[in-house]
Amino acid sequence: MKKKNIILRTLTILIAATLIGTVLYVINGFKGNPLSAALADRAIQAYVEETYPELELELEKSHYNFKFNEYVARASSRTSVDTHFAIYYSDGKVQWDDYDSYVLGKYNTLTRLEKEYGELVVPILSEIEGLENNDSNVQVEKWEDEKNNDDIDIDMQFSRDLPIDMNIMIRADRIDPSIKRLTDILEKAHKALLDNECVFSSYGIFSEYEDKLIMIHGVKPSDIESGELEQRLLQAYQGRVHNEDGVAENSKDRTEFEEGIRITLKEDKTD
Incomplete structure (x- = not known):
């Protein structure tokens, strides 16, 4: 027993x-495991001290990315709002960092400026009927062309007249997606933004309503100010066809609208 x-x-x-x-x-x-994490943190710290001694960087503890079997640590400057980037460690050493693209390439700066501009325009647009709960956002018009723009400086202060082209995507809260209604929204939004010295190179609008989703891209201020916006939207709308999934695609006349106003429409076809 x-x-x-x-x-x-x-x-x-x-x-x-x-x-x-x-x-x-x-x-x-x-x-990951604590021993490997400690070795990663030590190697990353030594790498930062040797490679970027002048940046006054603070390091977060690394975290393990199981998809790539690597440790990643975030570094950020104590004195520069736009100086923050990731450092990647695997196989016993630091493999690379994204300082060149995120900081010198001005990705961080442009992303911050987009966010700050978006925070400015949302309350302006919320005064318009139908946009009370809008979640609009601002984006650099031509990211790859602009990210190395000499007129953009790291840590530059936000202003409404940035020296780069910006577009705005108006994200409306369930407004009627008829062309007439969308025309009215775009015209009022453009006027409200201009009245507040917010200038954009192009406009877009996104809305879901009942069983429809509509996205409009590429509306220029000249389209709005022409007095012919409704007709131009109708022309772009009529240049669409539906595929079997209910997603609208450009018709054979696609090239006519490729550089101008583009409309994407999806309808729920379930009965």
């Missing part, structure tokens, strides 16, 4: 150890 109890106890310990080992293996697979 005593021998049987010893065997059962041994089996219980072995099973428990196996379960614990399995759990730790799974955790390590997703989270």
Whole structure:
């Protein structure tokens, strides 16, 4: 009996150890392990001190990216709002960082300016009927062309007259997607923004209403100010056809609208 109890106890310990080992293996697979994380943090710290001694960087603890079997740490400057980037460690050493693209390439600066402009225009547009709960956002018009623009400086202050072309996507809260209604919204939005010295090179609008989703891109201020916006939207709308999934695609006349107003329409075809 005593021998049987010893065997059962041994089996219980072995099973428990196996379960614990399995759990730790799974955790390590997703989270990494403390020893590897400590080695990564030490290597990343040495890398930063050697590569960017002048930037006064603060480092966060690295986290494990199980998809790529690597540790990633975020570095940010104590003195520069736009100086922050990631450093990637694997196979016992730092492999690379994205300082060139995110900081020198001005990705961080442009992203911040987009966000600050968006925060400015949302309350302006919310004064328009139908846009009370809008979630509009602002984007650089031509990202690849502009991200190295000499007129953009790292840490530059936001202003309404930025030296780059910006577009705005008006995200409306369930407005009637008729062309007439969308024309009215765009005209009122353009006037309200101009009255507040907000200038955009192009406009778009996105809305879901009942079983329809509509997106409009490429509306220029000249389209709005021409007095012919409704006709131009209708022309672009009529240049659409539906595929079997209910998604509108450009017709054979696609090139006519490619550089101008583009409309995407999706309808729920379920009965």
